[in-house]
Amino acid sequence: xxxxxxLCFCFISFAYAQTTDIKTVPFAEDAVSQFPNVRDVALTAxxxxxxxxxxxxxGDVSALVYIRKNKEGWTTPEVLSFSGQYFDIEPYxxxxxxxxxxxxxxPLNNTSTETKDFDxxxxxxxxxxxxWSEPKNLGAPINTEMDEFYPVITNSKNxxxxxxxxxxxxxxxxxxxxxxxxxxxSPIALGEAINSEGYEFNAFISPDESFxxxxxxxxxxxYGSGDLYISYKNENNEWSEAKNMGNAVNSDxxxxxxxxxxxxxxxxxxxxxxxxxxxxxxxxxxEELKDIFNSYDNGSSRLYKMSIPDLKIKE
Numbered sequence: 001x002x003x004x005x006x007l008c009f010c011f012i013s014f015a016y017a018q019t020t021d022i023k024t025v026p027f028a029e030d031a032v033s034q035f036p037n038v039r040d041v042a043l044t045a046x047x048x049x050x051x052x053x054x055x056x057x058x059g060d061v062s063a064l065v066y067i068r069k070n071k072e073g074w075t076t077p078e079v080l081s082f083s084g085q086y087f088d089i090e091p092y093x094x095x096x097x098x099x100x101x102x103x104x105x106x107p108l109n110n111t112s113t114e115t116k117d118f119d120x121x122x123x124x125x126x127x128x129x130x131x132w133s134e135p136k137n138l139g140a141p142i143n144t145e146m147d148e149f150y151p152v153i154t155n156s157k158n159x160x161x162x163x164x165x166x167x168x169x170x171x172x173x174x175x176x177x178x179x180x181x182x183x184x185x186s187p188i189a190l191g192e193a194i195n196s197e198g199y200e201f202n203a204f205i206s207p208d209e210s211f212x213x214x215x216x217x218x219x220x221x222x223y224g225s226g227d228l229y230i231s232y233k234n235e236n237n238e239w240s241e242a243k244n245m246g247n248a249v250n251s252d253x254x255x256x257x258x259x260x261x262x263x264x265x266x267x268x269x270x271x272x273x274x275x276x277x278x279x280x281x282x283x284x285x286x287e288e289l290k291d292i293f294n295s296y297d298n299g300s301s302r303l304y305k306m307s308i309p310d311l312k313i314k315e
Contacts, residue, residue, distance in 0.1 A: 022248040022249070022306055022307070022308075023306060023307070024248075024249070024304050024305070024306045025304065025305055025306070026296045026297075026302065026303070026304060026305075027041065027268055027303040027304055027305040028050060028052075028067060028074055028303060029296055030073070030074065031065075031067050031074050031077050032052070032296075032302055032303050033294070033296060034077060035054040035055065035065075035077075036055065036056055036057040036300060037054075037055040037056070037057065037059060037300050037301035037302075038052050038053065038054055038055065038065075038270070038301060038302060038303055039052065039053050039055065039089070039256070039257050039270040039301045039303075040052055040053040040089055040090045040091060040150075040257045040270065041257070041259050041268045041269075041270070041303050042091040042092050042093050042100075042259060043093070043259065043261055043268070044093050044097040044128075045093075045095055045096075045097060045263060046097075047069070047261065047263070047264065048068060048069045049066070049067075049068050049069075049093075049097065049128070050066070050067050050068075050069075050074070051064055051065065051066050051080065051091040051093075051100065052064075052065055052091070052303060053065070053088070053089045053090065053091070054077070054079075055301070059301075061087070062087045062088060062089050063079050063080075063083045063084045063088055064079070064080045064083040064088045064089075064091055064102060065077045065078065065079055065080070065083075066078055066079075066080050080132065081131055081132055082123055082132055082133075082134065082135050085106070085113075086104055086105055086106035086107075086115060087104065087105045087106075087115070087118075088102055088103070088104045088106070089102065089103050089104070089149070090102055090103045090149055090150045090151070090202075090257070092150075092151050092152055092153065094153060095155070095207065097128060098124060098125055098126070098127070098128075099122055099123070099124050099153075100122065100123050100124075100132065101120060101121070101122045101138075101151040101153060102120070102121055102122075102123075102151070103118050103119070103120055103121070103148065103149045103150065103151065104118065104119065104121050104135070105117065105118050105119075106121070106135065108137055117145060117146060117147050118147040118148060118149055119137055119138065119143040119148055120137075120138045120142055120143055120148050120149075120151045120159075120161060121135045121136060121137055121138060122135070122136055122138060123135050123136070124136075138151075141177065141184060141185070141186045141187060142159060142161070142177055142184055142187060144163075146163060146164055146165055146166055146167075147163070147164040148161050148162070148163055149161060149162040149163075149164075149172075149201065149202070150162045150201065150202045150203065150257075152203065152204055152205045154205055154206075154207055154208070154209050155207045155208060155209075156178075156179060156209070157179035158176060158177065158178050158179050158209065159176065159177050159179070159184065160174060160175070160176045160203055160205045160212075161174075161175055161176075161177075161187075161203075162174060162175070162200075162201040162202060162203065163175045163187065163189075165189075169197070170195075170197050171197065171198055171199040171200075171217075172199050172200060172201040173189045173190070173195040173200055174189070174190045174194050174195060174200050174201070174203045174212075174214060175187040175188060175189050175190070176188065176190060190239060191238070191239060193231060193238070193239045193240060193241045193242060194212065194214070194231055194239050194242055196216075196219075198216065198217060198218065198219065199215075199216065199217035199218070199226075200214060200215070200216055200217075201214065201215050201217075201256070202214055202215045202256050202257045202258065203215075203258075204258040204259055204260055206260065206262065207262060209233060210232065210233055211230060211231065211232050211233070212230070212231045212232075212233075212239065212242075213228055213229070213230050213245070213258040213260065213267070214228070214229060214231075214242075214258065215227065215228060215229070215255070215256040215257070215258070216229050216242065216244075219244070221244050222244060222250070223244075223247055223250045223251060223252050224251070224252035224253065225252070225253055225254040225255075225272075226254045226255055226256045227244055227245070227250040227255055228244075228245045228249055228250055228255050228256070228258055228269060229242040229243060229244055229245060230242065230243055230245050231243070248306075249267070249269075249306065251271060251273035252273075253271065253272040253273045253274055253299065254270075254271065254272040254301075255269060255270070255271045255272075255273070256269065256270050256271075257269055257270035260308070264307075265307060265308055265309045266305055266306070266307055266308065267305070267306050267307075267308045268303065268304070268305050269303075269304055270301055270302070270303060270304070271297075271301075271302060271304050272299055272300065272301050272302075273297050273299075273302075273304075274297060274298060274299035275295070275297040275298075276292060276295065276297075276298050276299065277292065
């Protein structure tokens with residue numbers, strides 16, 4: 001591992017765990033607050049377009065929702081043209097913004113409306129002003145009869161995703177497939193530095209595949225529920241042992257679905273963190289009660305943003 005990368009990794013592990021100077025703020029609060037739960041954020045490279053998953057209270061209904069930046073801020077949320085009927089989640093833009101990958105339980109063709117297992121799908125457009133195409137299933141060897149989730153495509157067109165491999169006595173793991181000669185190779189699970197017998201899911205991979213941020217569930221060094229962990233790839237093409245990103249990032253509730261904007265060095269993620277007060281000095285009015293119930297960090301699934309300049313990420 002290069003010295004600068006090693007120093008960077010050590011600093012990140014310490015700084016995120018110890019500092020309180022890193023500020024986590026709501027992202028697209030006005031849009032996000034319109035839905036019971038929101039998760040899975042994807043941004044175009046110029047940060048002008050955002051897609052997220054809007055979900056019901058119980059999380060059993062999910063659609064991909066789109067907002068776009070204009071002079072006044074973010075536009076009114078709208079359901080994407082191909083979404084709104086099936087359970088669609090976890091969008092990811094290609095670097096040029098003309099291909100969108102996502103996970104869905106939709107049927108393979110229009111002759112049926114019966115849902116299936118989760119696969120990775122894609123839609124395309126010729127330019128940013130055109131409508132998206134009809135969804136196309138990514139097909140084998142990526143998709144199987146098992147559930148595939150959370151696709152991320154790198155500069156080399158390699159694909160990383162979450163797989164619930166029911167043939168193994170494990171939980172969710174992170175897999176990757178190499179793009180070679182115009183086709184994807186058979187996916188392989190990342191090593192023990194990343195995966196375990198527990199739950200590992202929702203991995204963001206940097207465009208150059210130098211670092212990985214993902215969710216680990218209920219690990220011994222965690223803060224409770226799901227936490228974000230980080231790992232770096234060394235010169236031998238091996239992943240370092242994943243480290244918890246600390247309590248400046250993670251809460252004692254579910255923290256998951258990371259996305260890093262390499263241009264602005266910003267981390268976006270989903271969290272169910274809850275800052276609702278439990279004790280009150282005076283009797284609340286109905287308006288005050290509603291304000292508390294409708295606060296952004298009330299335990300509902302919400303989107304957050306924070307700056308991570310010390311990560312020294314690159315495109």
